[in-house]
Amino acid sequence: MAKAVRFRDAYAQYESIVKDIRARKFAPIYLLMGEEGYFIDILTDMLADSILDESQKAFNQLVIYGKDVENEGIIVNYARQMPMMGSHEVIILKEAQQLRQIEKLTHYTSKPQPSTILIICHKEKTLDKRSALYKQCQKEGVVFESVRPRDYEIGPWLTQFIQRKGLGIAPKAVQMLTDHLGCDIAKISNEIDKLLV
Numbered sequence: 001m002a003k004a005v006r007f008r009d010a011y012a013q014y015e016s017i018v019k020d021i022r023a024r025k026f027a028p029i030y031l032l033m034g035e036e037g038y039f040i041d042i043l044t045d046m047l048a049d050s051i052l053d054e055s056q057k058a059f060n061q062l063v064i065y066g067k068d069v070e071n072e073g074i075i076v077n078y079a080r081q082m083p084m085m086g087s088h089e090v091i092i093l094k095e096a097q098q099l100r101q102i103e104k105l106t107h108y109t110s111k112p113q114p115s116t117i118l119i120i121c122h123k124e125k126t127l128d129k130r131s132a133l134y135k136q137c138q139k140e141g142v143v144f145e146s147v148r149p150r151d152y153e154i155g156p157w158l159t160q161f162i163q164r165k166g167l168g169i170a171p172k173a174v175q176m177l178t179d180h181l182g183c184d185i186a187k188i189s190n191e192i193d194k195l196l197v
Contacts, residue, residue: 064092162192
């Protein structure tokens, strides 16, 4: 049985992926899944902004929404295309949890195209870790499981988050923020950004 991922471990993996993206070390497949959507959104945006420059995005970056896909084979076909006037093609599959037959993506993930980077955003829940798709994504690329922090984990994360913005925060202020905002990281980040303005 697979061990449950803790917030601390998920955050450490997030930091590692961010470091790789900044160093331009890209994997052919990214499976970004879990209950906490904040980190999934940040990683997706970083990848979308980092892999291709603005002139290449029009031809080589495609965003597909799971709810709009009637046949999962179309995603496989897009992923197998060669890039136009560039080194990579980027396929971003958002709302993958809404695909009816997500396992059909194994037709691609079993042998990914070297010039394609497939980003699968599977929010609000995780993919079955026993599935062929999960195992292939883990073997060929990066699997990131974003978990929600528990009450006792949010304070240390918030302190570190604020310190990375070049500021400090008193423990009482951390307690007040977490009491008022709870454990919703997206909400906390949004409120901190408002305070910084």
